[in-house]
Amino acid sequence: MNFAIVGCGFIAKKHANAIKEVKNAKLVAVSDKISAAMNFYEREYNANPYTDLSEMLEKEDIDVVCICTPSGHHASLAVHVAEAEKHIILEKPIAMTLEETDRIIEAAEKNKVKLSVVHPNRYRPVVQEVRKILDKNLLGKISHVNATVNWNRNQDYYDQAPWRGTKQYDGGVLMNQAIHNLDLLLWFMGKPEQIFSMEATRLRNIEAEDVSTGLIKFRSGALGTVESATTVYQKNFEESITIFGEKGTVKIGGTNALHFEHVEIEGVPEAELEEIKEKIEEDPWGTPGHQWIVEDMVNAINEDRLPAVTGKDGRKAVELVLSFYESAKQNRPIQLTKEKEYANN
Structure with missing residues (x-):
């Protein structure tokens, strides 16, 4: 499986190392708006650098994209990657709002790609x-x-x-x-x-x-x-x-x-x-959680099943955080609505 990383900040190194440690996984490309941020991945992993995400998705043979950008950019990038029909590993939180979260999950379902959210502590x-x-x-x-x-x-x-x-x-x-x-x-x-x-x-x-x-x-x-x-x-x-x-x-x-x-x-x-x-x-x-998540994605694709930590799981955590925020803002208890259902993810 060929992997790419979008956003080459601190957390991206954990993804790169996890990909390196997983059998049948290879980091082939990275994308960041800052060229210098990609130098490490060129040097250490021989990954092809792109300052333009669309160019990378068009030119490279990619199976899975790891999105490691600041959280506020997750929605637009994940939808873009889903529409390019690439599977997605998305750093936490899945997004900053439930509207953005639902856009991501719906784009993954529409384009029949697998979506996994990085909650690695489950594997400790x-x-x-x-x-x-x-x-x-x-x-x-x-x-x-x-x-x-x-x-x-x-x-x-x-x-x-x-x-x-x-x-x-x-x-x-x-x-x-x-x-x-x-x-x-x-x-x-x-x-x-x-x-x-x-x-x-x-x-x-x-x-x-x-x-x-x-x-x-x-x-x-x-x-x-x-x-x-x-x-x-x-x-x-x-x-x-x-x-x-x-x-x-x-x-x-x-x-x-x-x-x-x-x-x-x-x-x-x-x-x-x-x-x-x-x-x-x-x-x-134990084995690093990011490594478990990368390996699980490879297996989920090969076995045509949902990843262990789905977009729906990521949504639950964001919904809880946003409910806390709303309760604090209104200074009153918040009743959570009926859980939104999805066919997949």
Whole structure:
């Protein structure tokens, strides 16, 4: 499979390395409006550079395009790539609005291309173990959950590029940093029914929020709290998800939610749980999530199936973030509408 990358900023290097590590995948071209940004990919991967996306799509034999631009540009680029009938791996968030998100998904369906959104934390070893626990219903009825992202992004981080921290192209802590944690929360707990949120811009000189707190009521009846911030002094402090059930409690945590900080399950011997924890500690990151996503796309194309993380999954995370924003703006609870259905993606 021949891959191309659009947008040669920081995250593009993760995509390039993932493509390199996947059998039967090759990076053949890159596109960026700034020529110098593509030099690394020319040198390291022998990728052909293009400052014009249309030219690249026309001249190169490409199967999959990885879109790694600022979030506010995702919709126009993804629709363009879909109309060129190329499969798409799209960095998070899928888009900045639900209207843009739906345009992307509908363009992928219309042109019969596969669409995958980059939520790589699903592939971390500890996250996979939590999913197994929930799939087996080992915790029983869930009472409530906590999701936390308390990180540091100092002013220098936001000043690196003019789009960072803007509502149009980037979003705040919820849309940019916490969205991976929110994706996991939705993957574990299912559809939210009602949310309430408060947010503020306390310490960073940006347009969007740098701290947010929220409450969720899930369709199951379980309750959830969400705490997110980029204001923590002086470095990343915590990313965690805690699930409280009638038959057990599970907490994954650390600075990047890589470890079991607590796991206690009725009927499961402590020695068995310790063995699982120790196995995770041997390699907590596991195979990089971007590599899993690239490999899954190759397999999805060969097997003619949906990717593991679809456009619809990406939409769920964005819908939750936007509902938090709307609740904070109106200072009232928000009832989530019936989930939009798609034939594919």
